[in-house]
Amino acid sequence: MEDVAALAAVSAMTVSRALRDPTSVNTETRLRIEAAIDATGYVPNRIAGSLASRRTNVVGLIVPSLRNSLFAETIQGVSDALGAHHPLMIADSGYALAGEEAAIRAFLAQRICGIVLHNTQHTTRSRSMLEDAGIPCVETGNLTEKPLDMTVGFSNYDAACAMTEYLIGRGYKNIGFVSLPIHDNDRAAERRAGFLAAHQRRGLISAPELLLESPPGLRSGGLALATLIERVPAVDAVFLSGDVLATGALLEANRRGLDVPNKIAIVGSDDNELQEAVSPPLTTLRFPRYQIGHQAAEMLMKRLRNPSRDVSRLDLGYELIERASA
Amino acid sequence: MEDVAALAAVSAMTVSRALRDPTSVNTETRLRIEAAIDATGYVPNRIAGSLASRRTNVVGLIVPSLRNSLFAETIQGVSDALGAHHPLMIADSGYALAGEEAAIRAFLAQRICGIVLHNTQHTTRSRSMLEDAGIPCVETGNLTEKPLDMTVGFSNYDAACAMTEYLIGRGYKNIGFVSLPIHDNDRAAERRAGFLAAHQRRGLISAPELLLESPPGLRSGGLALATLIERVPAVDAVFLSGDVLATGALLEANRRGLDVPNKIAIVGSDDNELQEAVSPPLTTLRFPRYQIGHQAAEMLMKRLRNPSRDVSRLDLGYELIERASA
């Protein structure tokens, strides 16, 4: 920076200012400085800047898995909203609370200016670290009642409840429910709770044999369907509430020559191109995953500009997409 | 850190050492320091550490898109290999060389210790910035002949060539080729070149009408198939070399009642669970995307430990998965 300053015949301070707020220096001076930067190939050192100003522009994001295309949507939303001014640090928790805690610790050591979490469950230590850090935080995986700070997303409980009521309304009696493993996964837990609540609300009883946890994957979905049919031959509908499970189940039903939806209905969640393309196209829940990421980042940046506590909860809802599979 | 040092009755320097290399301090002292850290809730400031030591542990990764599950595999591989000790900064180029340059500039300002790129084409400025920075760099998207520094992956040219020769060997004469847009995308360009090379090698001529560029997406794949059939009714095989195009084309063929592979063969690339699950299952190319990310990160870290120039090129190959669609 000294070199640039010398070349532009100003002090280092003026260069620093020109970089941070071009309007704060004289136009002529600014042009000289820009020319000098170009000539020297100077790349500002934000590490030093961050230390001096005691803040960074880096935002942290923790998702359960980087592989999953669901989270990929949210990541893209966050990244797009942040733009070039806010570098993005990403880590995955491996679907474990301890993994999240480790990532939070690492991020706080990097003095991130804000954080986006997918989980809404956290270890005690995670909570206290985030509190002590005093940085804005957005939880996105589930619209929780008592967020750490801010939250944006949809209610997994409501969505699962709505889908279940839809099935009950169409006359299905023995509805199977498949979710990802509930352990350390509040989204899956909420969905199962919603599924059960819908039964209660409609005066039905859901047999425990109809509740299943499954690893993610197309194959797992097929396996889950097979398991349910074997356990409860009278099962007439299955709600597979995670990942690509529903598509896997539908493909399995097709292989077995089961008539969907007359012999058995299959519905899913997390609509994607594929669910529409299979035959019959799947009735499913659609979640605004990209928007969730985008809004999360927007809320973070708004808070950074203006450290008030106004917007702290944003429900982006869900859609029930009716197609031919139920 | 001063607080911790006081509580443990040592100097700040000893705390710093205990944090960076626990073996370098006396066991008793270390335990006192650890207790003090626990008691105070001290979180080290790596910004300050980085400034003082003039290096960071942060690794940068730039992919064309964060949405795409192909890149997601690589991202996960990088993240897993880096572990907790190396935070990961991610940006997407939006499939544009200018986007990559902007991301590189931002990363260099953050003084990343190494970088993983997917693209192997770069702007002149990108190249010079990376050279000047003098940090290790791994290119992963295509096994290029003259990498900036290191490269790991597979040859898109060879893979496409092999698939095309496979089709020719099975007697197909009028083979269509669909790729993602070639602009700023060396992978797509290489694949098309490989496709053409296979024809030349076998003494066949590929009609220009059989070459198509398509946006990504399931629907686009169907559309591409329709376009090719309309243009060249005699087309007897189509090689869709990107994203989920092949699956889309297959679903479209099914909708049209075309017999695959007897009326028309369809082959793809980037094997995934879905390509195996559709009917008929797709013959396709499989790329070790996760391993590529993993190895890229490993190479980076190895170079950081030992700044020699030994391993600089690693071919992880590809597999041709024969199934029933050709």
Next chain:
DNA sequence: ACCCCTCATGTTAGCGCAAACATAAGCGGA
């Protein structure tokens, strides 16, 4: 003329660590 205000730029100090060197204590061998 004087003051005060704005605008543009400069000066000083220090952010929280780690590199480099300094110190001190213990120990074995000649």
Next chain:
DNA sequence: TCCGCTTATGTTTGCGCTAACATGAGGGGT
């Protein structure tokens, strides 16, 4: 006894910036 070596810890300095304050030049208003 003294030296040289190792091990454990302390002191000094500065990384490259920015916050906060200082300076100085110009420009009305009274």
